[in-house]
Amino acid sequence: MPELPEVETVCRGLNKTTSALIIKSARVLLPRTLAYPDSIASFEQGIAGKKIIQWHRRGKYLLAQLSRGWLGVHLRMTGQLLWVNQDSALQKHTRVRLFFDEGKELRFVDTRTFGKFWWLENDSPPETVVTGLQKLGVEPFSPQFTIQYFQEKLKKSRRNIKTLLLDQSVVAGVGNIYADEALFKSGIMPNTISGNLKLPQIEKLRTAIIEVLDDSIKAGGTSFSDFLHITGVNGNYAGKAWVYGRKGEPCRICSTPIDKMKLGGRSTHFCPQCQS
Template sequence: MPELPEVETVRRGLNAHTCQQRICGGTVLLNRSLASPAHANDFIEGMQGQSIRTWHRRGKYLIAQLGEDDSCDRLGPTADGWLGVHLRMTGQLLWCHPEDPLEKHTRVRLFFEGDRELRFVDIRTFGRLWWVPPHTSPHTVMTGLLSLGPEPFSPEFSSDYLISTLANRRKPIKTALLDQTIVAGVGNIYADESLFLSGIPPTRLCSQLTPDEIDRLRQQVIDVLSQAIEAGGTTLRDFRDVTGINGNYGGMAWVYNRNGQPCRQCGTPIARIKLGGRSSHFCPSCQPDPKTP
């Protein structure tokens, strides 16, 4: 948390509020929130005077193109650089007035012309920010971008791709869905939801899935993420959009965080197990686990 729908919700909010806004300064309240550059002065001075052109999302990363150039569809070098953000577990970006009360866990403040500011708030302090200098590709500074698999909504996330990728993997399908090198942006919540709607238990080995099951799962991943984006993401504890509004998908969830509650389809109590150190929620009746051949 946040996962792709939450990050996409934040991206849309940032594009609605911060674009064409000029950064006139800032302050770093917790230096380890900066991934690059290491020094707060370099981070703030690198962006000072630049406007935000547009925000992109890649997996769970947010990347803002800086400057006045035409919008860039790919994350390549630009004349004015980039601002990168990874929210990790509890990060938030909030669009505020400077006189608004300062949240206890505010880590970075960026001041904009017009008496507004963008605050990076992070309780657990795992989130990170990057300034990518001019004429530099974000991938060379935000190196985590290099290992990401295809976006769920992209043509690259095809049935053929997923079938060939999963065919020989002897790991649980839930674990595979959380692997960002296989598909970018899917996390614990939406993996559970997609598996439920596909009728596949989280413990099923990838190599045991039929092509039809994989194709069905791929479509459910796309559909579940789309529905969650339309609902503004999921708020369980910390997630808020840039104006402080909670997401609404949690109340619609089929299985996630519903341990012991009746399945919305068959009434069987939802079960929860630990898988790879993460909680997995599923319906034992709707997602039967066949014996290993």
């Protein structure tokens, strides 16, 4: 599933290509992609003629502020937003099409069909229909992500730290890849009980979360499977990952083979030597 860096990369690309453009028309090809409203006709007719003011990212959600209302998108596991020419070959799993002037199109392609679209026709907060936004914790780059906040979230938890980091109500946007990476950089074993972490460890982990997310954004995200930029280009972070996806390969620090375990049903990569 695309995580914060991948969604941020898409958000920045969308702002470069579609800001100030008017959605001329829309077509929903798979009805269940539309989470709100429940009428395809209402969506297609209502969003036509709306100008995209700016795209925002909240956690793993994309939110387009329109001249009136909001458009919300969640890529989920395999969703891709591609900026293409309207006359280009239609991908097999295209679910939604937004049409613009000069023969351009924003095309939503989603193999697994878990991705969702929301359209709010008035200027109420997008949380009123995109209910998942209500459950999100602080953004990792925000001033609210303080040591005090993080320590408070961890101190009473008996969950392992890897599972806690995947909880979007704690820190929004961190997922499997970057939880592993941050835990490696902070020298913490993924199965450590969150409430047992000492303040110096919490400080290191907070810094590592910010650093690995920033590094991945600069690399354009990670393309392990389905993620693509809006122009169809792969992200480059995978080639420099510390541990994720590197089971059996030598640690970039100590040369010990990277190991893998299951935590909360998720594959978790770590270095047995560097993490304790």
